[in-house]
Amino acid sequence: MILSAKYELMRKNFRNFAETEFTTEIQEKLDREGGFDEELFAKIAKNGFCGIKIPVEYGGQGGDSLAYVLMNEEFSRICPVGAIYANTPNSLGSGPLLACGNEEQKQRILPDVAAGRKHIVFALTEPGAGSDAGGTLTTADADGDDFILNGRKCFISGAPMADYAIIYAKTNRALRGSRGISMFILDMKLPGVSVGKGEMKMGINGYPTSDISMENVRVSKKDLLGPLDNGFITAMNTLNGGRLGVAAQSLGVAQGCLDEAIKYSKERKQFGKPICANQGISFMIAEMATEIEAARTLIYTTAIEKDQDAKDSFVKCAMSKYYASEMANRVAYKAVQIFGGYGYIKDYRVERLYRDVRVMSLYEGTTQVQQMVISGALLK
Numbered sequence: 001m002i003l004s005a006k007y008e009l010m011r012k013n014f015r016n017f018a019e020t021e022f023t024t025e026i027q028e029k030l031d032r033e034g035g036f037d038e039e040l041f042a043k044i045a046k047n048g049f050c051g052i053k054i055p056v057e058y059g060g061q062g063g064d065s066l067a068y069v070l071m072n073e074e075f076s077r078i079c080p081v082g083a084i085y086a087n088t089p090n091s092l093g094s095g096p097l098l099a100c101g102n103e104e105q106k107q108r109i110l111p112d113v114a115a116g117r118k119h120i121v122f123a124l125t126e127p128g129a130g131s132d133a134g135g136t137l138t139t140a141d142a143d144g145d146d147f148i149l150n151g152r153k154c155f156i157s158g159a160p161m162a163d164y165a166i167i168y169a170k171t172n173r174a175l176r177g178s179r180g181i182s183m184f185i186l187d188m189k190l191p192g193v194s195v196g197k198g199e200m201k202m203g204i205n206g207y208p209t210s211d212i213s214m215e216n217v218r219v220s221k222k223d224l225l226g227p228l229d230n231g232f233i234t235a236m237n238t239l240n241g242g243r244l245g246v247a248a249q250s251l252g253v254a255q256g257c258l259d260e261a262i263k264y265s266k267e268r269k270q271f272g273k274p275i276c277a278n279q280g281i282s283f284m285i286a287e288m289a290t291e292i293e294a295a296r297t298l299i300y301t302t303a304i305e306k307d308q309d310a311k312d313s314f315v316k317c318a319m320s321k322y323y324a325s326e327m328a329n330r331v332a333y334k335a336v337q338i339f340g341g342y343g344y345i346k347d348y349r350v351e352r353l354y355r356d357v358r359v360m361s362l363y364e365g366t367t368q369v370q371q372m373v374i375s376g377a378l379l380k
């Protein structure tokens with residue numbers, strides 16, 4: 001797909017930043033130590049990437065979904081964790097506020113998020129409510145000018161450094177399933193809020209993930225986000241945009257794997273010739289490249305259609321995530337195969353990319369959940 005000069009320039013800028021700032025040293029440190037790199041985040045924020053998709057009136061760059069996709073793709077091509085640093089404030093963090101925050105809430109929070117001064121995270125998943133997120137057990141009971149929140153969210157990306165979390169809680173227990181759920185802006189410094197210890201993960205180390213527990217936390221009614229009892233639909237709409245981001249991250253990882261595999265297969269000699277001279281290798285490369293290009297076209301067109309409010313864009317977002325994340329896992333597998341035993345050794349980037357990409361068919365809705373969304377729309 002041919003992009004206009006404007007988007008090609010954006011791509012060039014994202015790529016330059018990623019290639020300059022996501023050094024091998026930083027990538028290895030993130031993976032080894034697992035902690036959040038404030039210095040790296042500050043550089044991302046300084047360049048305006050935390051607000052790429054946040055409107056200008058709230059301190060962001062006002063970019064569209066295609067710009068957001070290109071950023072995720074180019075950042076992930078070098079460093080998926082770097083992409084997540086820039087993605088969260090633009091996607092699941094600010095999404096619910098932009099979708100249904102009132103003016104006071106948006107002005108209070110978004111400029112700080114866009115500038116990287118504050119972190120906001122999205123807390124939907126619970127130990128007993130993963131794919132079935134409507135089964136949330138966290139409760140919020142009205143009490144005077146406040147709601148009192150009790151419950152536990154798990155696997156929350158960025159929780160340890162969060163200033164705010166968007167919390168989904170049951171406000172009407174008489175309503176079954178996903179109905180009767182409301183959204184809240186939780187100030188993470190409120191009494192009764194605690195954060196669990198960081199999970200030990202297979203990949204995307206360097207962006208901590210943990211529980212958020214709430215014990216009789218008093219949240220002011222002014223921090224109810226959107227309509228009472230009707231927050232779940234906003235969660236689902238926010239996830240549409242987020243899914244496009246994960247699709248683009250998957251695309252970037254796959255491209256990074258292909259770049260590495262092409263380079264290595266030309267250099268590595270066995271049986272007196274480069275391994276790429278064997279069709280067993282070169283056909284793998286042809287297959288990887290073709291799948292990547294198919295995903296790229298699907299993702300870019302979905303981004304454009306989403307911004308045009310196309311009727312079925314939520315289905316295309318699910319298709320993009322489903323196809324791209326599964327494709328990237330296949331491509332990463334082949335890249336490691338092409339590297340042979342060296343692909344299993346941490347000195348080689350494909351080893352890390354192979355681990356990092358595994359989560360992409362899991363979070364923000366598993367592959368099976370995307371298939372449910374797609375087939376549900378087709379079979380209704």
Ligand SMILES: Cc1cc2nc3c(=O)[nH]c(=O)nc-3n(C[C@H](O)[C@H](O)[C@H](O)COP(=O)(O)OP(=O)(O)OC[C@H]3O[C@@H](n4cnc5c(N)ncnc54)[C@H](O)[C@@H]3O)c2cc1C
Nearest residue numbers: 122123124125130131132155156157362363364365366368
């Ligand atoms: C690193 C990481 C970061 C995360 N970050 C966040 C975050 O920031 N915020 C947040 O809210 N959540 C986050 N999550 C949670 C993530 O979104 C959930 O893990 C995911 O939605 C799946 O839920 P689950 O793990 O409970 O799996 P389950 O729902 O228990 O699913 C287990 C398996 O069963 C399958 N399955 C379930 N139901 C069906 C069905 N009806 N038909 C067919 N198959 C089905 C699933 O596809 C999966 O294969 C994160 C997870 C990870 C690992």
